[in-house]
Amino acid sequence: MAAVTTWTGREANALRQALRLSVTGFAEHLGAARRTVAKWSSQGEKVQLRADMQAALDTVLARAAPDVLERFEALQKRSTSGALADAARPPAATNADTAKDEPGSDSDGDVQRRKFLQGATASGMAALPGVTPLLDALVSLPMAHGADPVALPVRQFARDVAAAKAAYQACRYEQVLGSLTTLLPALTPTRAEAEGDQRIRADALTSDLYHVVGSVLLKVGDRGMALVAAEKSAQAGAASQDPVAMATSARIMTHALMSNGHTKQARSLAENAASVLERDTRLTSADEVAVYGALLLRGAIAAARSDDRDSAQTMIDEATRAATRLGYDGNDRWTGFGATNVLLHQVNIALTLGDAGTAIALARQVPLDKIRLAERKASLFVDVARAYTQWGRYEHGLNALRIAYEVAPEELRCRPAVQRIAGDLAALSRGHVRTAVVEFAHHVGIPV
Structure with missing residues (x-):
């Protein structure tokens, strides 16, 4: 495939979509400001990138996997207006948009998000089956299939929310997406039929349900819509008192x-x-x-x-x-x-502060037998992989990713953060280690 002679916003946005990255994720990948990447997306061919960004995109394209290159070439052939620009606009997720709404209700902000979702679906943003229906349900879009939603008894609603929570903590994200897509449309009729203490209980459960929605959207890298879900969780929590x-x-x-x-x-x-x-x-x-x-x-x-x-x-x-x-x-x-959870967070904090060696030392103190949640254990090994990568110990980083995959395969397949770690390992390592990284990434389904 021929190299890009001059990068405009159109080519940059096509590469972002080919990599399956959000605007924020692409900005972090390049080390650019989010508003800069958003400008590329919104202005397309009207904006020509700076020389340093041209060089950075040349490097990203040169390192792209064959499937990414294939998607990039296909996107390049598409129309230069319409879907590409619309798909990249972030949702208008602000407190002002949603503060006046009942949980699950519609608003002008939701209408804007509907427009966003129409573009996002076309752009391939949803990497997991079930993400798009979940987003549809989150902003009250009509479901493509199925009967009108009906109210659930609060006791059953509680069981279903607990099952969704448990599946999330077990890193069964495709299962979570399916259950959430079913539960979200039932929120409004369930709350409408509940009275007295049952209504208070339904509001608290609604807050918990939106908590799961926000959590899984953060996992798949859709930060803007995760904020929408978090706002709805806060509204329902306040309603429950x-x-x-x-x-x-x-x-x-x-x-x-x-x-x-x-x-x-x-x-x-x-x-x-x-x-x-x-x-x-x-x-x-x-x-x-x-x-x-x-x-x-x-x-x-x-x-x-x-x-x-x-x-x-x-x-x-x-x-x-x-x-x-x-x-x-x-x-x-x-x-x-608990105490183990505190230690897990200390590992992440040391890593966040750039203290990779401290993060590894703390991780060695974690009693693994006391981590009962797959999501927490997998996240620990992802943090360890990131720390070893920062530390320049790439084979150790790969081994940590392998353990995380054994604990929770969907955690690695779904998270853009993991994909970035794998990409860094492939870019930085050499010889047999790089070969092993690439083989592992292909086995897991991570583009590097």
């Missing part, structure tokens, strides 16, 4: 804000939500302690992403006290919280 439900929804909101680059807001939200939960409940139950500790861990990661080591350590220390108070490694209110 359950302090634990509200604090739990703050966890996914913190995560979504961080993933969209709003680290300061994320840290502030986590700190404030933990403080409110402690004030309102006095942390008298295991659920309250676990959610409190999990919020502090999320806030510590946000502080680390802002390079605020002192604040990160302060929150880790308080989370450690909460874990001691809890007294065991559990999964209360789906947090997976």
Whole structure:
């Protein structure tokens, strides 16, 4: 395939789509600002890229796998207007868009998101079967197939939400997508028919369900729509007036804000939500302690992403006290919280701060037999792979990815972050190690 003579926004966007990356993911891959990549997508041929970006894209294209090159060439042949530009526009996911809406309701913001989804579907953004129907359900688009949604008894609704949570923590993401696509349309009739305490319970469950939606969307790299789901989780949590439900929804909101680059807001939200939960409940139950500790861990990661080591350590220390108070490694209110979970977050924080050696040292202290959730164990080995890659120990990084794959195959196939690690290993390693990396990536289904 001939090289690109001059990169405009059109060619850059085609390469992004061929790589199956979001605007944010592509920006991170290139080391460019997100607004710059968004400008390429929106202006197409009207914008010609700077020389340094031309060179960076030349390198990415030269390293692309055959299937990526094939998609890139096909996209190049398509019309230069319409779908390519529309597909790349981010959803208008702001608090102002959704604050006035009931959970699951429609709004002008949702209409804008519908337009986004129409383009996103065409662009191939949804890497997993079931992502597009989930996005349709999230913004209340009509389902392509199936009967009109009916209300569920709250008891059954609770069982179904718990099953979705459990499947997510087991890294069975295709199963999660299928169940969420069925459950989301049932939210409105279920809440409408529930009364009194049942309505409060339905609202809390709705908050939990949107928490799962946001979590799985973050896994597949759709950060903008994950923020939409997090906002809906927060609305439902507030409607329930359950302090634990509200604090739990703050966890996914913190995560979504961080993933969209709003680290300061994320840290502030986590700190404030933990403080409110402690004030309102006095942390008298295991659920309250676990959610409190999990919020502090999320806030510590946000502080680390802002390079605020002192604040990160302060929150880790308080989370450690909460874990001691809890007294065991559990999964209360789906947090997976406990002393082992604190240590897992310390590994991630050290890595975030650029301390790869410290991250490896901490990872060696983790008692693997106490990690009962596949998602947490796989994430640990992904972090270890990233640390070894940063450290220049590429064969060790590959071995960590192999272990993560044994624990949770879908975790590796779904996560753009894992794909970037594999790509870095393939680009940086040499000889038999590089050959092994490429063979592993092809076996797993990761383009390198």
